[in-house]
Amino acid sequence: MFQQVSQTSVPEFLKRRRAETAEHSRTCRLDTESPQGVLHVIGTTLKINLNRSAPPSSKFFSVKCTPSVQCSISPPPQETSHLSPIPLNKNSVLLISMSRASEHEHDCKLSVRYYAEKKELLGNAILHLTAVEISLDVDADRDGVVEKNNPNKGSWKWGPDGHGAILLVNCDSERTYWKEQDSKKNHITKVSDLKDMSPMVLRTRGPAKLPEGYKLTMHISQSDAESVRVFRTRSPEAKNTISNFVYSSPLKDYPLVLNSEVLSQEVPYLGHEAEMKFYVEGLRFPDKDFNGLISINLSLLEPICTGLPETPIFTDTAVFRVAPWIMTPNTLQPVEVFVCSTSDNFKFLKGMINLVNKSGYKLKVCHEYLNRGDRWMQDELEFGYIDSPHQRFPVVLDSPRDGKLQDFPYNELLGPDFGYVTRIAQRKDVSSLDSFGNLEVSPPVTVNGKNYPLGRIIIGVAFPTATQGRNMTKVVQDFLWAQTVQEPIALFSDWLTVGHVDEFMTFVPAPDRKRFRLLLASPDAGYKLFRGLKNDGHGQAKMFDGLKPEEAITVDDILNNKSLQAENNYVQSCIDWNRDVLKKELGLDDEDIIDLPILFQLNGESGLRAEAFFPDMVNMIVLGKNLGIPKPFGPKVNGRCALEAEMCSLMGGLGLSCTFIDDYASYHKLLGEVHCGSNVRREPFDFKWWNLEV
Structure with a gap:
């Protein structure tokens, strides 16, 4: 059954439908010589330039169609008699849409008739229409x-x-x-x-x-x-x-x-x-x-x-x-702790096992036949994850350092629902700064009104004015920046012999303020502590007392060493530069930062770069409220290490428990500490990355 398309205004529902389908329209041609078959997709519009398809001398036209075909004319013609042919002009366009899919091929029909000046019929164009619904969802x-x-x-x-x-x-x-x-x-x-x-x-x-x-x-x-x-x-x-x-x-x-x-x-x-x-x-x-x-x-x-x-x-x-690769900060719940077993790290391993057992998490020990003597679990890899509404799993990022642990991430971690990614750099471009002790991430922060609900990645690089400094290789930096959701911050770490940001900073959970504290190594805090000991009559208390084969050194000797003082003044200036960057980029106040008493010394063989003078307590492992801290072997007062007492006082105020782990011979002497020798896989964020305002 045909219906006549009149000259009246376009119905409102067709106006709406035309607006909805404006982006999905296609041009169709008419042929008065023979009928045409046309396949129409529901939700789109067929556009026919009536003048272009008209026989010569055409002045009028009329349109008929079956009920499931909707037609309108643009621009709308002036209204005359309901059934009279419509005047044809050069801009007349017929818009065709259909409301339902066809049950059979060519089950709908449309015809356009063209007329001469005196309404004589000049031609009839017929479209046999088949409608289909198609959506890629x-x-x-x-x-x-x-x-x-x-x-x-x-x-x-x-x-x-x-x-x-x-x-x-x-x-x-x-x-x-x-x-x-x-x-x-x-x-x-x-x-x-x-x-x-x-x-x-x-x-x-x-x-x-x-x-x-x-x-x-x-x-x-x-x-x-x-x-x-x-x-x-x-x-x-x-x-x-x-x-x-x-x-x-x-x-x-x-x-x-x-x-x-x-x-x-x-x-x-x-x-x-x-x-x-x-x-x-x-x-x-x-x-x-x-x-x-x-x-x-x-x-x-x-x-x-x-x-x-x-x-x-x-x-x-x-x-x-x-989905981007996402790092997890110290404030997220641990799942599994990874350490290496070597021929000489028994004391360290024993301390780590006790800490992990006390904390209630899983421990994975990489034995020597796998690590081949490479004890630096933190430096080889970084744990993260990927997430979507339908699936989520951890993904390990393998560093380009490629020590003897280089096969561990692929051979031991990659598996069902545990992914692997790496970035390959030319060997000439890889430096110590490409080890992942030089890759950290902050807890969530808000900076000048901008939210970073997944925190911000932190890397160490050469000082901006340096011409010969070491940098994290470009392929890794490019990868980190491209993930978008944890916008990186670059700190100055090339002043250190090893050059890792975990040598002077870390984050711990806190019950107040921003829900965390930034811990920074501070020579100033170290000298303040030692001067306090001297003023209290403990100038002869000894560091490294009884630690073989180290030679004990008194508090007075440390304070009287002008060269060491000058070196630590330099180190403090480097850390202060980073402190200012972190305050600005993470939106921190001084109350969000805790200075830890740690001294450094410069190594002339490394180009006057700094190394920890005693075990670097900031280089710790964070397992919920339990901290595994390098045992500093500081001067004892009333039988207790003054450095340990200070750490316990500072962390106890946050509800955190300190466990001191002896890593002196097996890590500290090799220019690393507890954090360098361990790694933690953590639970992912509750926040969904796609909800980030970018």
């Missing part, structure tokens, strides 16, 4: 469910009212032996791997099959091809497949659709009302050359004629952002 509202045709699925917006789907780098391994990262394989070997991927659903409704020659293709750009892969279920039933572990061959129910070598591939149109599920995996993290955004497109192609390429008549786009 993702979890654009970030609630863990793939909703239908979210209007914001084609863009990304940060914040709690933001939108856009999230993609994880599939950097774990479903295997525990002969392991390989899942992102390195062009196939799925276990169904469990699918949960690391983002779901994407192709939803269609319409006739049993598309008209002859039409096809659906999924495609990505060349620039995105190195960052993403797409798999699909072979059929609707495949999503219910339960498969056992497969080691020898890929799962046949999940064929690869798109990768770096296949940028476009036809995908099935299933007919009637149907869904086909796809699985999208990220292949690389945001970096200097990759902002983390990926677009996946689905296009409906129309045939022109045999031998000519098809042309796209509709494209739906889904945008993903690759």
Whole structure:
């Protein structure tokens, strides 16, 4: 049954629909010589320039269509008789949309008749219309469910009212032996791997099959091809497949659709009302050359004629952002502690075992056959995690230092739901500053009204005016900056022989103010403590007393050493420079900072760089309210180490318990301490990174 399209004003519902579909319209041509078949996508608009399609001498036109076809004319013609032909002008445009999907091919019809000056019929153009619903759907509202045709699925917006789907780098391994990262394989070997991927659903409704020659293709750009892969279920039933572990061959129910070598591939149109599920995996993290955004497109192609390429008549786009790698600060709950066992670190190891057991966390000891004598667990790796609404797992960042522990992160940590990432640098560019004792992260802070709910990464570099200083290698710095959510801060650490920020600073939890304190090494605090001892009559109290083979040194000797005093004045100036940077960049007041009494000495062989004079108490491990602190072997007063007493007093006010661990021979003498020799995997933040206001 046909309905006549009148000259009256456009109905309000059509005005609204036209506004909604303005971004999804395509031009269609009429042919008065022969009927045409047209495939229409629900939610879009067909635009026909009536004058361009008209026979010569046409002055008027009329339009008829079946009830499920909505038509309007732009600009709206002047109203005359209800059934009279409409005057044709050069700008007359017919806008066509449909309200429901077709049950059969060509089950709707539209005709346009053209008339001469005296209303004689000059031609009749007929369109046979088939309507289909097509949507490429993702979890654009970030609630863990793939909703239908979210209007914001084609863009990304940060914040709690933001939108856009999230993609994880599939950097774990479903295997525990002969392991390989899942992102390195062009196939799925276990169904469990699918949960690391983002779901994407192709939803269609319409006739049993598309008209002859039409096809659906999924495609990505060349620039995105190195960052993403797409798999699909072979059929609707495949999503219910339960498969056992497969080691020898890929799962046949999940064929690869798109990768770096296949940028476009036809995908099935299933007919009637149907869904086909796809699985999208990220292949690389945001970096200097990759902002983390990926677009996946689905296009409906129309045939022109045999031998000519098809042309796209509709494209739906889904945008993903690759989840960043996120570091965890000392204020988050520990999960597991990692240390090395070596032939000479028994005292250290015993102290760590007692501390971890008392704290109630898991302990992983890397034995010598794995560490090959490399005891610096902190320097080799940094723990973090990746997160999305559908999946979250820890990811270890492997440093480019590549000591004898270099295989530990990959061989011992990588596995199911435990990812791995590294950055490769040229050996000539790698220095001590690339060890991850030089990579820390603050607790959450607010700075001048700007929130950093995931804290800020802290790295050590050369002084800004230095021309020959050491720096963290560029590939690592670029990676850290590209993660966006923990904007880095650069401190001056090249004044130290080893050059790590953990030699002069750390964070501990606190019950008040900003919920943490920044601890800074302070030679000034050290000299103040020693002068107080002298004034109280303890000038002859000895440091290192009974510590073989060290020679004991009195408080008076330390205070009378003018050269040592001058060196510590220099060190204090370096730390004060960093103190000012941290106060500004973290929004700290002096009340948020605690100065720890620690002295340094300069090493001429290292280019007059500084080393801790006695075990560096700031270089500690933080396990909830329990602190593992290098035993300083300070001067004893009434049988108690004055340095330990001061630390206990300072930390006790925060409700923290101090355990002093003897690392003197096995770590301190090798220019490291407790923190350098340990590492902690922690619980992730409750805050979701995509809610960050960027």
